[in-house]
Amino acid sequence: MNDFNFYSPTEFVFGKGRETETGKYVRKYGGTKALIVYGGGSAVRSGLIGKVQRSLDENGIGYEVLSGIKPNPVDTPVYNGIEICRKSGIDFILAVGGGSVIDTAKAIALGVPYDGDFWDFYSGKARPEKALPVATVLTIAAAGSEGSPDSVITKTDGMLKRGTGTDLIRPKFSVLDPELTQTLPAYQTACGATDIMAHVFERYFTNTKEVEITDRLCEAVLMTMIKETPRVIADPDNYEARANIMWAGMVAHNNIVGVGRDQDWNSHGIEHELSALYDCAHGAGLAVIMPAWMEFVHKHDVMRFAQAAVRVWGVKMNFADPEATAVEGIRRFRSFLHSIGMPINFAELGAKAEDIPVLVDKFGVGSGETGGFVHLKADDIAEIYRIAAKAEL
Amino acid sequence: MNDFNFYSPTEFVFGKGRETETGKYVRKYGGTKALIVYGGGSAVRSGLIGKVQRSLDENGIGYEVLSGIKPNPVDTPVYNGIEICRKSGIDFILAVGGGSVIDTAKAIALGVPYDGDFWDFYSGKARPEKALPVATVLTIAAAGSEGSPDSVITKTDGMLKRGTGTDLIRPKFSVLDPELTQTLPAYQTACGATDIMAHVFERYFTNTKEVEITDRLCEAVLMTMIKETPRVIADPDNYEARANIMWAGMVAHNNIVGVGRDQDWNSHGIEHELSALYDCAHGAGLAVIMPAWMEFVHKHDVMRFAQAAVRVWGVKMNFADPEATAVEGIRRFRSFLHSIGMPINFAELGAKAEDIPVLVDKFGVGSGETGGFVHLKADDIAEIYRIAAKAEL
Numbered sequence: 001m002n003d004f005n006f007y008s009p010t011e012f013v014f015g016k017g018r019e020t021e022t023g024k025y026v027r028k029y030g031g032t033k034a035l036i037v038y039g040g041g042s043a044v045r046s047g048l049i050g051k052v053q054r055s056l057d058e059n060g061i062g063y064e065v066l067s068g069i070k071p072n073p074v075d076t077p078v079y080n081g082i083e084i085c086r087k088s089g090i091d092f093i094l095a096v097g098g099g100s101v102i103d104t105a106k107a108i109a110l111g112v113p114y115d116g117d118f119w120d121f122y123s124g125k126a127r128p129e130k131a132l133p134v135a136t137v138l139t140i141a142a143a144g145s146e147g148s149p150d151s152v153i154t155k156t157d158g159m160l161k162r163g164t165g166t167d168l169i170r171p172k173f174s175v176l177d178p179e180l181t182q183t184l185p186a187y188q189t190a191c192g193a194t195d196i197m198a199h200v201f202e203r204y205f206t207n208t209k210e211v212e213i214t215d216r217l218c219e220a221v222l223m224t225m226i227k228e229t230p231r232v233i234a235d236p237d238n239y240e241a242r243a244n245i246m247w248a249g250m251v252a253h254n255n256i257v258g259v260g261r262d263q264d265w266n267s268h269g270i271e272h273e274l275s276a277l278y279d280c281a282h283g284a285g286l287a288v289i290m291p292a293w294m295e296f297v298h299k300h301d302v303m304r305f306a307q308a309a310v311r312v313w314g315v316k317m318n319f320a321d322p323e324a325t326a327v328e329g330i331r332r333f334r335s336f337l338h339s340i341g342m343p344i345n346f347a348e349l350g351a352k353a354e355d356i357p358v359l360v361d362k363f364g365v366g367s368g369e370t371g372g373f374v375h376l377k378a379d380d381i382a383e384i385y386r387i388a389a390k391a392e393l
Numbered sequence: 394m395n396d397f398n399f400y401s402p403t404e405f406v407f408g409k410g411r412e413t414e415t416g417k418y419v420r421k422y423g424g425t426k427a428l429i430v431y432g433g434g435s436a437v438r439s440g441l442i443g444k445v446q447r448s449l450d451e452n453g454i455g456y457e458v459l460s461g462i463k464p465n466p467v468d469t470p471v472y473n474g475i476e477i478c479r480k481s482g483i484d485f486i487l488a489v490g491g492g493s494v495i496d497t498a499k500a501i502a503l504g505v506p507y508d509g510d511f512w513d514f515y516s517g518k519a520r521p522e523k524a525l526p527v528a529t530v531l532t533i534a535a536a537g538s539e540g541s542p543d544s545v546i547t548k549t550d551g552m553l554k555r556g557t558g559t560d561l562i563r564p565k566f567s568v569l570d571p572e573l574t575q576t577l578p579a580y581q582t583a584c585g586a587t588d589i590m591a592h593v594f595e596r597y598f599t600n601t602k603e604v605e606i607t608d609r610l611c612e613a614v615l616m617t618m619i620k621e622t623p624r625v626i627a628d629p630d631n632y633e634a635r636a637n638i639m640w641a642g643m644v645a646h647n648n649i650v651g652v653g654r655d656q657d658w659n660s661h662g663i664e665h666e667l668s669a670l671y672d673c674a675h676g677a678g679l680a681v682i683m684p685a686w687m688e689f690v691h692k693h694d695v696m697r698f699a700q701a702a703v704r705v706w707g708v709k710m711n712f713a714d715p716e717a718t719a720v721e722g723i724r725r726f727r728s729f730l731h732s733i734g735m736p737i738n739f740a741e742l743g744a745k746a747e748d749i750p751v752l753v754d755k756f757g758v759g760s761g762e763t764g765g766f767v768h769l770k771a772d773d774i775a776e777i778y779r780i781a782a783k784a785e786l
Contacts, residue, residue, distance in 0.1 A: 009401075
């Protein structure tokens with residue numbers, strides 16, 4: 001096991017109707033005037049934004065709003081949000097939505113007290129030193145941004161999708177009401193579930209030895225997703241399954257299942273180029289990329305893939321041919337993703353094999369390497385896109 | 394799943410030699426003068442106290458010391474510690490030790506800013522409203538106090554063992570260096586492992602339905618303990634197994650595996666009377682009590698016990714007789730505890746069956762009931778002691 005620090009100070013406020021307590025928690029964490037960041041009209045039509053505003057009113061918290069945040073969030077609203085905050089004396093950023101809204105809110109929180117361009121933190125030009133406090137009211141179980149120190153934003157100029165991470169933008173509190181996710185269409189629900197599983201697999205496939213506790217915790221989240229996701233696809237109103245998925249989504253990404261081990265994250269990076277180019281859902285892109293990545297890298301550690309196959313997917317160990325066990329685990333993952341309505345190849349995603357050179361170029365590894373489990377060069381990444389392009393059940 | 398709040402703001406500083414960073418973290422969390430609380434001479438002889446003091450010196454942190462804290466910690470040193478703090482202007486309590494030292498440190502932290510008797514918080518007479526900041530350098534994986542909001546203290550007058558819990562005494566940071574646990578005797582190591590497993594089982598046996606995510610997380614910790622504990626009993630210097638157990642011990646008790654579900658905790662309460670009366674190790678008492686409690690209550694939810702047997706202990710499900718599966722799981726638990734050197738009945742623990750009326754009386758349930766999974770009356774508690782008294786493999 002590697003040495004590590006683990007710090008997850010977010011207060012999670014979990015359960016039915018708890019978004020009505022938002023104002024109380026903003027006050028608890030020192031906010032006096034908030035910027036409410038949200039996405040489209042559904043949050044208004046469902047009455048959620050109204051509930052949050054009433055809760056702020058009741059607690060004497062002023063607010064401004066920034067709406068219209070879209071999936072695969074870009075930089076433009078971040079600049080708008082920073083301007084509003086500076087003009088209006090905002091001291092607290094409240095995201096009401098999913099990963100895109102939360103990541104935008106985090107970018108604004110970093111940008112307000114910074115003299116330069118907030119993009120400096122995403123391009124790697126500068127390290128954040130302060131941020132406004134951020135909190136969230138979560139509406140989809142997926143990104144894990146409600147409990148993570150991460151934010152991913154796309155720069156409109158060049159459509160570069162880049163991330164940053166700092167404890168400064170760990171949410172002060174996150175309201176997790178599973179009821180808010182019951183109105184989500186099946187496709188978005190499945191995209192979220194895929195993202196959650198991918199967050200675990202990016203940590204699971206590691207070269208670090210002797211990590212039984214985090215292996216087992218990773219497997220716990222994966223087995224939960226395998227049980228609960230088909231239930232919400234079949235019955236979107238199943239509160240209990242929604243609740244299990246919502247907590248699993250947080251556990252998957254606040255890093256409690258990932259400490260003490262090298263992690264990979266190439267599947268995320270390779271996917272980001274798909275969602276940046278085609279504006280597809282991140283989860284859908286991961287459904288296409290992650291099994292392809294697994295097929296490309298599994299020979300690097302057959303026994304680790306066999307362990308996942310046996311422990312997570314219930315495959316019988318083939319002692320005469322462990323690789324067959326490993327491959328069967330990957331096959332079951334892709335088959336599971338297909339069963340919940342996810343695309344499994346470029347055609348189903350709406351991507352084009354002829355764009356692969358463009359995707360590889362944008363990925364930007366150049367003549368270098370990337371990844372924590374298997375180091376990949378540009379040619380390897382091209383091959384993973386090719387496997388993903390033509391994948392079949 | 395029940396509604397819940399989850400808040401675990403402790404920064405965990407995990408790895409080899411990281412106790413040399415203690416002073417840096419005391420400074421980070423605002424301490425200027427610390428009370429170092431520790432146990433016996435071994436912490437001095439091993440050089441640990443010296444290392445911590447040097448680290449405080451290097452960071453300009455002053456300190457006083459309070460030593461001699463014993464297992465099953467009592468109130469006397471708490472009063473001494475409070476007095477030292479008030480006299481010397483202490484603003485930070487640093488526990489260097491295991492659960493007894495940490496629980497004492499937490500009690501001092503509560504007592505210093507309180508005008509009345511600190512015991513008020515343990516007797517239920519008052520609720521804590523403030524506390525000095527607490528941090529820990531952990532030397533045994535067991536109590537989970539390094540990440541929990543809890544403290545258990547015994548009042549010398551009457552030997553009453555009582556606990557309190559408040560987020561105010563969650564440690565600001567906890568240094569977890571698995572190397573520090575390599576010198577522990579096998580018996581203490583096994584007591585710690587038993588305590589960790591008991592913390593999970595107290596949460597696992599619940600009447601709350603639809604808690605797959607926390608069920609699976611509980612099982613993850615238990616399976617880790619079943620794999621790693623025999624390795625450290627066989628080879629105390631096995632750093633990797635020690636590291637897995639140390640992180641498992643924190644995960645078992647900061648409540649990430651227990652949120653959203655009713656919990657029981659009767660085994661802990663029933664055991665506390667044993668360790669209060671005989672001054673035996675808490676973990677050893679749990680090894681005697683918990684399987685007995687399981688035998689007494691398992692008919693309340695045979696399928697939950699069968700699930701534990703199958704998922705955790707690898708028992709084959711007996712579909713014709715699920716109770717046989719459940720009972721086999723309990724048998725394997727007791728057998729496992731025996732295999733790591735734990736006592737399994739009163740004789741091996743040094744307790745006496747003729748004291749059972751005294752134990753039941755001290756437990757103090759009177760004509761009432763207690764427990765979250767199965768409500769127990771005084772007669773039930775007596776029967777559990779009787780099962781424990783005469784248990785055999």
